[in-house]
Amino acid sequence: MKSRIFFVAACTLFLTTSITFAYQATFIPRISVNEEYTDNVFLTDKNKEHDYITTISPGFTAQILGKNSGAEISYDAGYSMYDEYDKYDGWRHDARFSGWVDMAKNTRLEVSDSFLYTEDPLTDSDIAMSRATDPDVLIDSTIRRSRQTYYTNTAGINLIHQFGRADSFNIGFIHSFLENDDSDYEDNERYNPYAGLTFWFAPEWGLNMNGSYTKGEFDDSDDLDGWYGSARLIKRFSRHLDGFVQYAHTAVEYDGNSEDFQVYNPSAGFIYALSSDTSLSFEMGYAVLDGEDSDSESAASGIGTLTKIFKRGSIHLTGSSGYEGSYFGAEGLGIAEFYELGGSVTYQLTRHLSGNVFGSYRDNDYVESTDDREDKITRAGLGLEMQALEWMSLGLNYAYRTVDSTVDSEEYDENRVLFRITLSPPRPFRTSQ
Numbered sequence: 001m002k003s004r005i006f007f008v009a010a011c012t013l014f015l016t017t018s019i020t021f022a023y024q025a026t027f028i029p030r031i032s033v034n035e036e037y038t039d040n041v042f043l044t045d046k047n048k049e050h051d052y053i054t055t056i057s058p059g060f061t062a063q064i065l066g067k068n069s070g071a072e073i074s075y076d077a078g079y080s081m082y083d084e085y086d087k088y089d090g091w092r093h094d095a096r097f098s099g100w101v102d103m104a105k106n107t108r109l110e111v112s113d114s115f116l117y118t119e120d121p122l123t124d125s126d127i128a129m130s131r132a133t134d135p136d137v138l139i140d141s142t143i144r145r146s147r148q149t150y151y152t153n154t155a156g157i158n159l160i161h162q163f164g165r166a167d168s169f170n171i172g173f174i175h176s177f178l179e180n181d182d183s184d185y186e187d188n189e190r191y192n193p194y195a196g197l198t199f200w201f202a203p204e205w206g207l208n209m210n211g212s213y214t215k216g217e218f219d220d221s222d223d224l225d226g227w228y229g230s231a232r233l234i235k236r237f238s239r240h241l242d243g244f245v246q247y248a249h250t251a252v253e254y255d256g257n258s259e260d261f262q263v264y265n266p267s268a269g270f271i272y273a274l275s276s277d278t279s280l281s282f283e284m285g286y287a288v289l290d291g292e293d294s295d296s297e298s299a300a301s302g303i304g305t306l307t308k309i310f311k312r313g314s315i316h317l318t319g320s321s322g323y324e325g326s327y328f329g330a331e332g333l334g335i336a337e338f339y340e341l342g343g344s345v346t347y348q349l350t351r352h353l354s355g356n357v358f359g360s361y362r363d364n365d366y367v368e369s370t371d372d373r374e375d376k377i378t379r380a381g382l383g384l385e386m387q388a389l390e391w392m393s394l395g396l397n398y399a400y401r402t403v404d405s406t407v408d409s410e411e412y413d414e415n416r417v418l419f420r421i422t423l424s425p426p427r428p429f430r431t432s433q
């Protein structure tokens with residue numbers, strides 16, 4: 001409830017700020033009709049059931065820009081109707097808000113909020129695109145099977161101050177919650193203040209430091225306190241190439257009987273901007289997981305991304321490994337040793353027809369699980385989008401997901417096909433003052 005109040009207050013604040021003085025505003029309404037087929041509606045390994053799901057979804061995107069502030073909000077409300085299992089008929093809501101205010105010449109305040117209400121257990125199929133859009137986004141890699149409704153909200157505020165040409169300081173706070181109608185899944189809430197500093201103390205040498213605290217509250221599991229800190233020394237070799245060495249430290253303490261632990265993670269890497277439309281980053285390290293009572297474990301850690309934007313499309317590749325906590329998703333399974341690969345390609349085939357393809361693989365070995373659980377999740381898909389008329393677009397998408405787990409009851413595979421018709425005006429409605 002607190003985040004929903006924050007969402008409304010943030011919208012009001014930024015829209016009011018923007019329209020106080022001269023402003024420009026745009027509004028784009030839309031309505032979509034989706035027809036979806038799934039061959040495994042309950043995501044089971046055996047006794048699979050198929051269904052057709054029709055969703056009618058009106059929505060809009062609105063933007064308002066002032067001299068020193070701006071805001072954007074998008075909202076889609078959909079009503080889903082199941083052909084066979086109509087007891088799951090109901091509403092879906094997807095709302096996103098972002099806004100900013102320049103409080104001074106070099107100081108900006110940013111606010112964001114995203115809300116999702118749905119019964120669909122699967123989201124974030126295109127891992128590479130999600131990582132490229134927001135590398136810090138929390139993607140739930142645990143397994144949700146239920147078709148009962150759940151809703152989640154993530155709200156954030158971030159203050160950025162630039163005190164040099166490439167020197168900046170930021171401080172912020174993130175609050176999120178997950179609530180489930182299905183009692184088999186645990187509700188949770190997260191409070192996450194953080195701060196960061198980038199300072200170039202010489203023309204070719206810089207320092208980046210980040211720190212955060214996380215308070216996790218859970219209905220049934222032990223609450224936790226988590227601390228994270230990192231320090232990175234940067235060497236600028238050229239206009240396009242930066243190298244760095246880094247040390248990151250994570251500590252988690254539980255309020256109950258769960259074992260506290262720490263992760264020590266030194267690493268090194270580089271960031272290479274090959275051109276204005278091509279970037280490559282790579283980091284490799286060695287992480288040590290030290291439990292309070294158990295023996296230490298270790299794993300290779302790292303992350304690499306490649307992004308290429310060209311005239312008719314884009315390519316995104318990502319890979320990562322190390323230790324990661326799975327606390328705030330469908331399942332709270334604690335710390336996991338993971339490996340992940342993902343890739344996606346979009347391409348404008350003709351003037352009115354575009355295509356995309358994506359795939360990903362993730363291996364989660366849950367260190368804290370009592371049954372030595374390990375999940376291997378594979379996703380793949382492709383799609384076509386056609387601008388049939390100036391005000392109408394058609395989409396056809398196919399997605400495949402399979403879970404191979406050491407716990408037999410968690411295994412499944414699913415095929416989905418989605419056909420979409422979207423109606424929207426070719427040009428936004430505009431107003432200004």
